[in-house]
Amino acid sequence: MLFNSGMASSKPSTVWPVVHHERRALLQDLDPLPAAQWQTPSLCAGWNVHDVLAHVIDCAKTTRLNFIRRLIASRMDFDRDNAVGVEREKTREPAQTLNGLRAVLSRTSGPPASLATRLVEAFVHGEDIRRPLGIHRDYPAEHVATALSYQVKTTTKMGGGKEIAEGWRLVATDTSFRHGNGPVVEGSALALLLAVSGRPIGAHEVSGPGAPVFLQRLENQ
Incomplete structure (x- = not known):
């Protein structure tokens, strides 16, 4: 959902x-x-x-x-x-x-x-x-969430991350974004966007019951 x-x-x-x-x-x-x-x-x-x-x-x-x-x-x-x-x-x-x-x-x-x-x-x-x-930037979370919403609905063949997101309850901690069913993985909209886009993220960037396995699967892609 x-x-x-x-x-x-x-x-x-x-x-x-x-x-x-x-x-x-x-x-x-x-x-x-x-x-x-x-x-x-x-x-x-x-x-x-x-x-x-x-x-x-x-x-x-x-x-x-x-x-x-x-x-x-x-x-x-x-x-x-x-x-x-x-x-x-x-x-x-x-x-x-x-x-x-x-x-x-x-x-x-x-x-x-x-x-x-x-x-x-x-x-x-x-x-x-x-x-x-090592350059830090604060992105506008509401617009990052729009990008994230698109990625979780788009297949990896088309540059999205639908398959990566499947089986998890993704919860953004800086916007009201919620997606999917399964073990909860919480993180900023940016961290979740990077993850479902196939990018590596740090263990400190996500939390929740599903985070350890989620991170492991990202590493094994």
């Missing part, structure tokens, strides 16, 4: 200002980053911090039409398409890639999917980059 109270709207007038704000915040955090730290492995397996930034830029440039063309070109392989996008947007110098982010700060384009996916991208990729670098 899912209660939607406490979650923000996924209307364009709500989502895009949040996404634009997150892009600006990411730019501000990365602008002073020393050259050596750009090679830091991100939370996204196989990608470093620079790779994730290139992916963020690529996603911001995506339109409904070119998304379909790209999928056809990649033979419907999302991973292959993402790799091509990273290669296209990643420059030799991180400062130049950051200029690419500056150029898309206010874009409102995206693939043919729910606008909630733009929130998922902003928050999850923001943490893919920040956590390994």
Whole structure:
């Protein structure tokens, strides 16, 4: 069961200002980053911090039409398409890639999917980059909950986390988000979002009767 109270709207007038704000915040955090730290492995397996930034830029440039063309070109392989996008947007110098982010700060384009996916991208990729670098950010919990609500209803094949969430009662401690049935796992909306998005989280970030096994299964994915 899912209660939607406490979650923000996924209307364009709500989502895009949040996404634009997150892009600006990411730019501000990365602008002073020393050259050596750009090679830091991100939370996204196989990608470093620079790779994730290139992916963020690529996603911001995506339109409904070119998304379909790209999928056809990649033979419907999302991973292959993402790799091509990273290669296209990643420059030799991180400062130049950051200029690419500056150029898309206010874009409102995206693939043919729910606008909630733009929130998922902003928050999850923001943490893919920040956590390994030791950068902390407080995200707006109500908008994180909107992203989380989308993820728990979307299959992993489509980039969601429905299968990861199944069998657990997920309870956000900073919003009224509740989802599912089973052993209770409590944590911030951000921690739960990262978990169902296949990212590692710390043992201190979740609690409840189901937390130990939940964490173990995350590690074994």
